[in-house]
Amino acid sequence: MKTKLITLTIALLGLSINVASAEAPAVNGNIGVGYSSDYHRRGEVLSQEAMQAQVGFNVGLGAVELFGDYLTNHSTDSSGLDSDETTIGLSTSLFEDSLSAYVGIYNTDTDTTDSDLEAFASVQANVRLTPTLSVYKDTDDSLYTLEGQLSYDIDLDVVNLELAGIYGNTESSAATDTNYSAAKVTATKTFKENLNFYADISLSDTDARENETTWGIGLNVKF
Numbered sequence: 001m002k003t004k005l006i007t008l009t010i011a012l013l014g015l016s017i018n019v020a021s022a023e024a025p026a027v028n029g030n031i032g033v034g035y036s037s038d039y040h041r042r043g044e045v046l047s048q049e050a051m052q053a054q055v056g057f058n059v060g061l062g063a064v065e066l067f068g069d070y071l072t073n074h075s076t077d078s079s080g081l082d083s084d085e086t087t088i089g090l091s092t093s094l095f096e097d098s099l100s101a102y103v104g105i106y107n108t109d110t111d112t113t114d115s116d117l118e119a120f121a122s123v124q125a126n127v128r129l130t131p132t133l134s135v136y137k138d139t140d141d142s143l144y145t146l147e148g149q150l151s152y153d154i155d156l157d158v159v160n161l162e163l164a165g166i167y168g169n170t171e172s173s174a175a176t177d178t179n180y181s182a183a184k185v186t187a188t189k190t191f192k193e194n195l196n197f198y199a200d201i202s203l204s205d206t207d208a209r210e211n212e213t214t215w216g217i218g219l220n221v222k223f
Contacts, residue, residue: 026060034198034218039073039083042145042170043180043206046110047073048080052218065091067104084109089120100124106136118145128152145170162186180206194222 032054039047056069069087089104102122109115122134129150136145147168154161164184171177184202191197197219205211 027057028059028222029055029057030220030222031055032218032220034216036073036214036216038212038214040182040202040204040212040214041083041085041108042147042168043178043182043204043208045212046081046083046108047075048077050075050080050082052216054220063092067091081111083111098126100126102134105139141174143171143173159187159189162188178206178208180204196220196222 032052034052034054036047036050036052038045039050039052050073052071052073054069054071057067059066067087067089069085071085073083075081086107087104089102091100091102093100100123102120102124104120106118106120107115108118117139118136119139120134120136122132124130124132129152132149132151134145134147134149136147137143145168147166147170149164149166151162151164154163162185164182164186166182166184167180169177169179182202182204184200186198186200188196188198197217199215199217201213201215203211203213
């Protein structure tokens, strides 16, 4: 699995170099830390009472952007799980910026299972509610995840509110799939344009369990 991840990463980097413009690329990044009462992924609890750390980057390469993100969750509960997620991909704008398209790879690693590597493609409409449709495919098995998302930002001067809703279906085996949904509200306060403090609360539900409420707090620095 690690060999496949490295190979696909090199392929994406090679593709980004081929499409890069002659001018120097624009590079941006961000780092963050936070706490989550429970961390859910596709309706599954991956980490309980988790301390989180995240780092990401964006490199502008003309009409294409190379992006990456790493998120780690470390449970403070003695019976909890740790998890790591890595995303690397390319994005571009289409039809005079009315659509944004993304392709890449997404790797998840938890304490109890081997790492799971997926290829993904997403399309986002840059209109009100920013509807986004994403498809993920496991690189070892013919297992798919289909996910849709809507989001809306409200500027309250004091803080910025983001309202988001997610609905998806994920296959864990050829004979088993799960529907999941989530609704989330995030309040963010920005200082000096690059330091963000946030607090969020979300409701998560699947057809395999009762709904659960989670919350989190943290800070993020952009550079």
